Amino acid sequence: MSTKVITVRDVSKTFGRVHAVCDLSFEVEEATCFGFLGPNGAGKTTMMKMLYAKCRRDENCDGTISVFGFDPRAHQLEIKYLSGVVPQDNNLDEELNVVQNLTIYSKFYDMPSVRTNKRIDSLLDFLELADKRESKIRELSGGMKRRLLIARALINNPRLLILDEPTTGLDPQVRRLIWDKLGQLKKDGTTILLTTHYMEEAFQICDKLLIMHKGRKIMQGTPRNLLSENTEAYVLELPRIEYIKIRDSYLLNHTRLEESGETARLFSDDMDTLKAVSDLLKVGCFHLRQSNLEDVFLKATGRRLNDRQ
Amino acid sequence: MTGSNTKLYPPLHKRLYSVWYRHVRVYAKYLLSNALPPFLEPLIFLAAIGLGLGKYITKSMEGMRYIEYLGTGLLATTAMFTAAYECSFGTFIRLERQKVYNGMLAAPITANNLIIGEIIWAGTKGFFYAFSVAVVLVAFGIVHLPYCLGAPLVGFATGVMFGALSLLVTSFVKTINHFSFYFTGFISPMFFFSGVFFPVSSLPRFLQPVVELMPLTHSVRLVRAVCTNNYRPQLAADLLYVVVFMVVVSFFAAKRLRTRLVN
Numbered sequence: 421m422s423t424k425v426i427t428v429r430d431v432s433k434t435f436g437r438v439h440a441v442c443d444l445s446f447e448v449e450e451a452t453c454f455g456f457l458g459p460n461g462a463g464k465t466t467m468m469k470m471l472y473a474k475c476r477r478d479e480n481c482d483g484t485i486s487v488f489g490f491d492p493r494a495h496q497l498e499i500k501y502l503s504g505v506v507p508q509d510n511n512l513d514e515e516l517n518v519v520q521n522l523t524i525y526s527k528f529y530d531m532p533s534v535r536t537n538k539r540i541d542s543l544l545d546f547l548e549l550a551d552k553r554e555s556k557i558r559e560l561s562g563g564m565k566r567r568l569l570i571a572r573a574l575i576n577n578p579r580l581l582i583l584d585e586p587t588t589g590l591d592p593q594v595r596r597l598i599w600d601k602l603g604q605l606k607k608d609g610t611t612i613l614l615t616t617h618y619m620e621e622a623f624q625i626c627d628k629l630l631i632m633h634k635g636r637k638i639m640q641g642t643p644r645n646l647l648s649e650n651t652e653a654y655v656l657e658l659p660r661i662e663y664i665k666i667r668d669s670y671l672l673n674h675t676r677l678e679e680s681g682e683t684a685r686l687f688s689d690d691m692d693t694l695k696a697v698s699d700l701l702k703v704g705c706f707h708l709r710q711s712n713l714e715d716v717f718l719k720a721t722g723r724r725l726n727d728r729q
Numbered sequence: 730m731t732g733s734n735t736k737l738y739p740p741l742h743k744r745l746y747s748v749w750y751r752h753v754r755v756y757a758k759y760l761l762s763n764a765l766p767p768f769l770e771p772l773i774f775l776a777a778i779g780l781g782l783g784k785y786i787t788k789s790m791e792g793m794r795y796i797e798y799l800g801t802g803l804l805a806t807t808a809m810f811t812a813a814y815e816c817s818f819g820t821f822i823r824l825e826r827q828k829v830y831n832g833m834l835a836a837p838i839t840a841n842n843l844i845i846g847e848i849i850w851a852g853t854k855g856f857f858y859a860f861s862v863a864v865v866l867v868a869f870g871i872v873h874l875p876y877c878l879g880a881p882l883v884g885f886a887t888g889v890m891f892g893a894l895s896l897l898v899t900s901f902v903k904t905i906n907h908f909s910f911y912f913t914g915f916i917s918p919m920f921f922f923s924g925v926f927f928p929v930s931s932l933p934r935f936l937q938p939v940v941e942l943m944p945l946t947h948s949v950r951l952v953r954a955v956c957t958n959n960y961r962p963q964l965a966a967d968l969l970y971v972v973v974f975m976v977v978v979s980f981f982a983a984k985r986l987r988t989r990l991v992n
Contacts, residue, residue, distance in 0.1 A: 505832075527746070
């Protein structure tokens with residue numbers, strides 16, 4: 421049986437009258453990648469902060485949290501020592517250069533300086549920042565800063581890496597580089613917990629996914645299962661006005677319709693049906709594709725903005 | 730699995746040291762621009778007194794020449810100002826704008842460790858600033874070795890007092906502009922009325938107890954006693970005030986600021 425690194429049961433967190441997290445439960449196995457998916461304000465960041473005691477769970481709930489067997493309420497230092505955290509916003513020390521930013525963090529873990537220097541060299545190589553050793557922080561691009569934040573989180577060889585939207589705002593090359601690196605870390609036995617808005621990212625790198633909405637778990641499973649259990653295999657996207665022209669066709673009897681704004685989507689497990697529908701349409705005004713995690717996500721969390729986004 | 734009895738994480742003194750080290754490294758990065766003013770400021774001040782104002786003040790104050798009286802007072806005020814700025818504007822920017830603390834709190838240090846490390850850093854700056862002023866005073870023959878070597882220690886205590894007090898103020902502050910109330914309403918009056926420029930005894934009688942409540946008054950008395958090697962029994966009260974103030978205010982600062990760091 422595989423080891424559970426994180427076990428969370430019935431945990432809630434309230435800020436004033438806002439229920440940021442409600443009765444959330446999940447488990448993360450060692451050397452896997454677990455992803456939180458959800459719109460802004462779903463409670464993903466709050467849940468992650470509760471794991472390393474940056475945020476305290478509600479006192480009056482019977483919820484329990486265990487990370488490496490430790491409860492963050494009483495043993496935050498043990499958990500923090502074994503974990504690395506990559507925050508959502510850049511909080512590097514602008515006054516210092518790349519190496520100095522890492523050195524400062526090595527002190528927090530009381531690493532001997534010989535080990536620190538070796539570790540910094542290998543981390544800069546690993547994240548492809550070796551030629552930026554002496555650069556000032558403001559000379560780095562957004563992607564370099566994010567890679568440095570990851571290097572900083574890895575300074576003490578954490579067994580658990582927590583990342584809050586690690587690739588938000590980055591270009592596709594850097595995003596893929598980060599996915600690769602996370603994959604390597606996982607192979608080496610690091611457990612990874614991350615939040616993301618990117619469905620592709622979730623699909624590519626997460627072994628398990630938990631979709632959150634308004635502080636609650638909506639669904640959970642492997643990306644593939646979430647896809648196959650919650651949506652049809654194919655989707656035909658077309659403008660609503662085109663849909664209105666063909667909506668009486670008998671072909672549509674075996675499809676499921678979702679409408680949002682000016683777009684209509686027809687879902688079906690049968691590609692041929694959707695192809696037949698598309699033959700009724702003008703060339704170029706529709707898009708026939710495999711359904712993806714985004715379709716599941718939008719189905720689960722609604723297509724409209726909610727008051728927390 | 731990992732829940733053994735041996736401690737994984739660094740001991741308390743190493744954790745406090747790591748916070749302190751972070752501040753030292755950031756401060757030392759711009760050593761020239763950061764370390765020159767503490768030497769220049771007293772020079773300018775003493776020049777103004779020595780070349781100008783001093784000529785008009787011929788009376789001795791509490792048995793000291795005016796330049797000696799004022800110079801020793803500066804040892805305490807310089808520590809007050811540097812600690813007050815560091816733990817108000819400095820802390821607020823680290824907290825709200827740079828989010829430095831968010832990063833540090835992901836490492837194995839608690840919010841309390843971080844706050845106490847911050848206060849020790851304020852004390853260190855107080856030490857360094859008082860030392861700089863002492864160097865200038867010695868160079869001009871205003872105070873004498875070796876007694877003035879004790880002045881940085883009073884500077885440290887002053888830095889801790891005002892570091893803790895400023896953190897307490899910061900815990901209430903919602904926007905950085907609120908600090909003007911603290912500086913104009915509290916720090917500046919203290920600068921002028923705590924026995925730095927003229928003896929407390931020359932103030933109206935009803936004001937004197939108020940001035941005795943102010944932390945700077947006690948720092949100034951202590952630092953003058955150290956520099957002149959003139960210890961009166963009443964100094965025990967000043968020392969007691971400083972110790973109690975450091976402990977009590979640090980406690981409340983940590984208690985309040987903690988809720989802002991961990992929510």
